[in-house]
Structures are given as C-alpha cells and as structure tokens.
Amino acid sequence: MELTKLAVVVGVFSLFPMGTFAAAFKCDMKGLNITEQTICNNPSLSGIDDIANKKYILKINDSLSVGTLKRQQLEWLEQRNKCGENTSCIENSYNKRYKELTYMPSFSSVSKFFSELDKPLKYGLVNKYGFSISDKQWRIRPLVIEYDLNREFGMPSLAKDVFYWKILTHFIVKHDLVLLYTVKADDSIFLMKNIDGKNTILAKYSRGGADVDVYLKGRSDSLTTYAVRSGDSEDIYEINNIDGHITSPYFIKHEMNEQSDAHVWKGYCGDSLCVSKVISPDNKWRIASPDLGQTNVDEGVYYFPVNRPDLGINVFLPQAEEKRDDWGYERNYTWGSGDDFYFDNQGGLACIWKASLKNKTTQRILPVEGMIEPYYLSYNGESYIIAKYIDYSGNREHEIKYGFYIAKE
Structure with missing residues (x-):
C-alpha cells in the first residue's frame, strides 16, 4: 500500500x-x-x-x-x-x-466559557411573515478580555464605560486577522490592536474635560479612516496596510462636525414608527426596529426594500417588554454576506441572532445574556461574528469574562 x-x-x-x-x-x-x-x-x-x-x-x-x-x-x-x-x-x-x-487557542462550544445559557427555544416557532425562529449555536473563543487589559495596561473596568469598548475595524495582514478597537480610561481613549489575542496600544487620545468619541469614517482592505470627535469638531486620521504592515495612525485634517437628522430614514415596524441607520451593502435593504426608549411595545426586527417604509417584514417575534422609566435599549445590527444580517437583543429572547432573508430563518447563534454589538467579518473563507460581553449582575464569575468574543459556525 x-x-x-x-x-x-x-x-x-x-x-x-x-x-x-x-x-x-x-x-x-x-x-x-x-x-x-x-x-x-x-x-x-x-x-x-x-x-x-x-x-x-x-x-x-x-x-x-x-x-x-x-x-x-x-x-x-x-x-x-x-x-x-x-x-x-x-x-x-x-x-x-x-x-x-x-496550546494554541481553539473555538469551542459556548457552554465551555459560559455556564448560564438562555433556555432553548420551542421547536417549530414561525412568525406571521413565515420566518422560522430557532437555535443554532456557533462556536466561540475569547479575543480581548477586560481582566487581561487591566493586568497589562491598567485599563479600568468595562462596566464603568461599556459604550467606549467598541470594534473600530479590521485588516487582513499577511493572512492574519488584525482587529482595531477602542477602550476608554479615566482621562483618555486608547486605540488598540489585537492579533490573535495579543494586544498593543496604537494611539492614545486625551479626553480632558470634554466627551471624546472615536468612530469609523471609511475603510478598505488597505486603508482605514477614522475620526476623534470632541464637541463640535473632530480630527481625522488614517491607518494604512502597506506591504503587510499596519502603519501608525497619522493626522489628516481638522474639521467641524456635520450632524443632521434631516436625512434620517423612517419606516413602520408594525404599529410603531422606527428609524433605520443600517443599509445593506448592495443598497437593496434597510433594517429597523422600534425605538425601545420611546415605546414599551417591542414588535420585532424589520427589513424594508430600500425606499419602501410601508413594506416592513418582521424577521423576529414580538416581545412583551417591562416598563422602563430611566433608560431605553437600542438594538445593534451588522450586515454579513449576501442577504444575511446579525442583531443583538435584550429581554426574553436575548443574545446574538442571525437572520437570513433568502432562507427566511432567524437563528440564535450566541444564547448568552449580555452578548451585544455584533461585528461581522469574513476571514479565510468563513464568516465570523465578534460580540461584546457585559452584564450588571454583580456576579464575580461573570465580571472576569467581560470583553470581546469571536464566533464562527
């Protein structure tokens, strides 16, 4: 033989x-x-x-x-x-x-990292628009953990400033995945780089007495443009991927903010008016859901033909939400490949979900309470989702797991 x-x-x-x-x-x-x-x-x-x-x-x-x-x-x-x-x-x-x-990291079942998972969904759930709602867990692994950043760089608790932990963008450099994200300290915002779990500081922006935000303005495979916004002005920076190396951020220009709600797109999510901030890469579809800061009735997650606010299709299930007096929850969305998109949710059907318009399926891929803000990327021919984990239970077992996790099917 x-x-x-x-x-x-x-x-x-x-x-x-x-x-x-x-x-x-x-x-x-x-x-x-x-x-x-x-x-x-x-x-x-x-x-x-x-x-x-x-x-x-x-x-x-x-x-x-x-x-x-x-x-x-x-x-x-x-x-x-x-x-x-x-x-x-x-x-x-x-x-x-x-x-x-x-000893190299591997993807594993969600239950390996989180002992408390949401209860499985009932079999055969289908909403009135024909979307089947089911569980289909992806495998995950930790990517950036708050405890490690605190130990290495003295970063403060994620729970203190959860909204300043954000994925900015990613590059593929010499066939390696490179992630850029931001973390807030007491008086600064750090732009961080992560390569397979290893973190380094790319830049530090002082906050002083003003509220500062770092957000993405544009990206390609070789160039990322981002802004550091403070008050009514912002500084524009660029990072390049040149010959397999990520450059240090360099300043481009200073300009005034252009903030206007004049072109905000609004549609009808059931009986609720909803605002769409997300359009599909092919410019065919929009995603929206009711503003849960304005209404206690959560009718689901809708997609619309790009210019038809009257033709919303719900991919999710209506949920009875308890009354909130002091805060509102806004869903986060990201488009994947083709007609797929991902969203987070709180309440009885919490976690990270994947909706496929072509297949008319909505699947709960990460059944962990506290997983929010999905970020999609394609790497080595596969789809990945990065999500941020945070909850406010005060449970020490949960706190040491705060950070970013990456998942694949």
Missing part, C-alpha cells in the same frame, strides 16, 4: 497563493531528504506524522493567524529536517511541535 506523507505541512498550503507553501511529499517520490526517508521507513514515525498532521489541520481551521501559523510550520520543518536519520531527534521534534499546537 502506498504511504503518502504530508509531513504536517499539509495540502492546505496549496490554498495559499505563495509557491513556497506547496510543500508535501509522497514516500515513493524521488528527491526525498534523509529525514523524510527515515519517516517513511519507520511505522512509528509515520504514525506520529499522521497524528501531528491531523492536529495541524484542526489548528489551521481554527486559527485567526493562518499566515503566521503556516510560516511557523515551515520553520519547524526546516529544524526537523536537520535530524537526518536520528529517529529520537525526529520523534522529539514532533512531540514538541504537537505540544505547541495543542
């Missing part, structure tokens, strides 16, 4: 548009080096290679730094091939690499 050895650098490298990653070999192939010949001729080493290969494939599929992981694998291969015919050296090399792969 022919033995095919992928030597841990598996065929998945062929997906990488770089010739140096097309590394694989067959045991009957000419030109094998001494180490590869030794592996092919030793059943034990062949078995170890298969085990390590499977572990590598799992980690590639779960990695947010695919480029770095593949480059590390090539470096490891180079070292392993120095073992020659020394079987102990080869085995030790595999064991070391297997241990390294084992």
Whole structure:
C-alpha cells in the first residue's frame, strides 16, 4: 500500500497563493531528504506524522493567524529536517511541535466559557411573515478580555464605560486577522490592536474635560479612516496596510462636525414608527426596529426594500417588554454576506441572532445574556461574528469574562 506523507505541512498550503507553501511529499517520490526517508521507513514515525498532521489541520481551521501559523510550520520543518536519520531527534521534534499546537487557542462550544445559557427555544416557532425562529449555536473563543487589559495596561473596568469598548475595524495582514478597537480610561481613549489575542496600544487620545468619541469614517482592505470627535469638531486620521504592515495612525485634517437628522430614514415596524441607520451593502435593504426608549411595545426586527417604509417584514417575534422609566435599549445590527444580517437583543429572547432573508430563518447563534454589538467579518473563507460581553449582575464569575468574543459556525 502506498504511504503518502504530508509531513504536517499539509495540502492546505496549496490554498495559499505563495509557491513556497506547496510543500508535501509522497514516500515513493524521488528527491526525498534523509529525514523524510527515515519517516517513511519507520511505522512509528509515520504514525506520529499522521497524528501531528491531523492536529495541524484542526489548528489551521481554527486559527485567526493562518499566515503566521503556516510560516511557523515551515520553520519547524526546516529544524526537523536537520535530524537526518536520528529517529529520537525526529520523534522529539514532533512531540514538541504537537505540544505547541495543542496550546494554541481553539473555538469551542459556548457552554465551555459560559455556564448560564438562555433556555432553548420551542421547536417549530414561525412568525406571521413565515420566518422560522430557532437555535443554532456557533462556536466561540475569547479575543480581548477586560481582566487581561487591566493586568497589562491598567485599563479600568468595562462596566464603568461599556459604550467606549467598541470594534473600530479590521485588516487582513499577511493572512492574519488584525482587529482595531477602542477602550476608554479615566482621562483618555486608547486605540488598540489585537492579533490573535495579543494586544498593543496604537494611539492614545486625551479626553480632558470634554466627551471624546472615536468612530469609523471609511475603510478598505488597505486603508482605514477614522475620526476623534470632541464637541463640535473632530480630527481625522488614517491607518494604512502597506506591504503587510499596519502603519501608525497619522493626522489628516481638522474639521467641524456635520450632524443632521434631516436625512434620517423612517419606516413602520408594525404599529410603531422606527428609524433605520443600517443599509445593506448592495443598497437593496434597510433594517429597523422600534425605538425601545420611546415605546414599551417591542414588535420585532424589520427589513424594508430600500425606499419602501410601508413594506416592513418582521424577521423576529414580538416581545412583551417591562416598563422602563430611566433608560431605553437600542438594538445593534451588522450586515454579513449576501442577504444575511446579525442583531443583538435584550429581554426574553436575548443574545446574538442571525437572520437570513433568502432562507427566511432567524437563528440564535450566541444564547448568552449580555452578548451585544455584533461585528461581522469574513476571514479565510468563513464568516465570523465578534460580540461584546457585559452584564450588571454583580456576579464575580461573570465580571472576569467581560470583553470581546469571536464566533464562527
């Protein structure tokens, strides 16, 4: 029987548009080096290679730094091939690499990280517009945890300024996911960079006595433009992705704010007037729901043809909301791929949801009370959602989990 050895650098490298990653070999192939010949001729080493290969494939599929992981694998291969015919050296090399792969982060079930999940939905829920409402949990992993930022940089509690923890944007740099987000301290707002769980400070903006906000103005694969707003003016900055490197933010110009509600789009969500701030990437659809600061009747989440405020379709279920005297909750939305969008919710059907207009399905993908503000991205051919976790129960077990989590199907 022919033995095919992928030597841990598996065929998945062929997906990488770089010739140096097309590394694989067959045991009957000419030109094998001494180490590869030794592996092919030793059943034990062949078995170890298969085990390590499977572990590598799992980690590639779960990695947010695919480029770095593949480059590390090539470096490891180079070292392993120095073992020659020394079987102990080869085995030790595999064991070391297997241990390294084992400790790399992986996506897991929601219940691994959160012991308290919302109760499962009743089977067969369908709203009057024909949308089926169901559970379909995604897998998650921590991305940015408040406790780690406090330990590394002295950042204050997320609960003190939850609204200043925001995802700004993301880049794909050398096939690695790079996330930019903001965090507020007592007198400053920090612009942070995260690469596979590792955080660094990109910029710090003093708040002084004024309220300061950092928000995105525009983005592409290679350029992000953002504003630091204070009072009635703002400073504009740019960050570039040049030759696989993220530049430091650089100042572009100072300008006055242009704030106007003259062009706010309004539609009808059942019997409630609602405002849409989100339009689909193809400019076909809008999303809106009742302003829960103005009404106690939550009739659901609606989508509209872009210029038809009278043709709202509910993808969700009406909910009986308790009366609020001092605050109102505003849903957050983000468009995904195609006609899919994601939203958060509070109350009896809390958590993060995915609605598919094409399939007429609405699925609860993260059944965790306190998951809010979904942010969509596509990476390595898959869809991901980043959400912020925060609650105000005072439960210490919950507090140490505050931060950003990333999820995939």
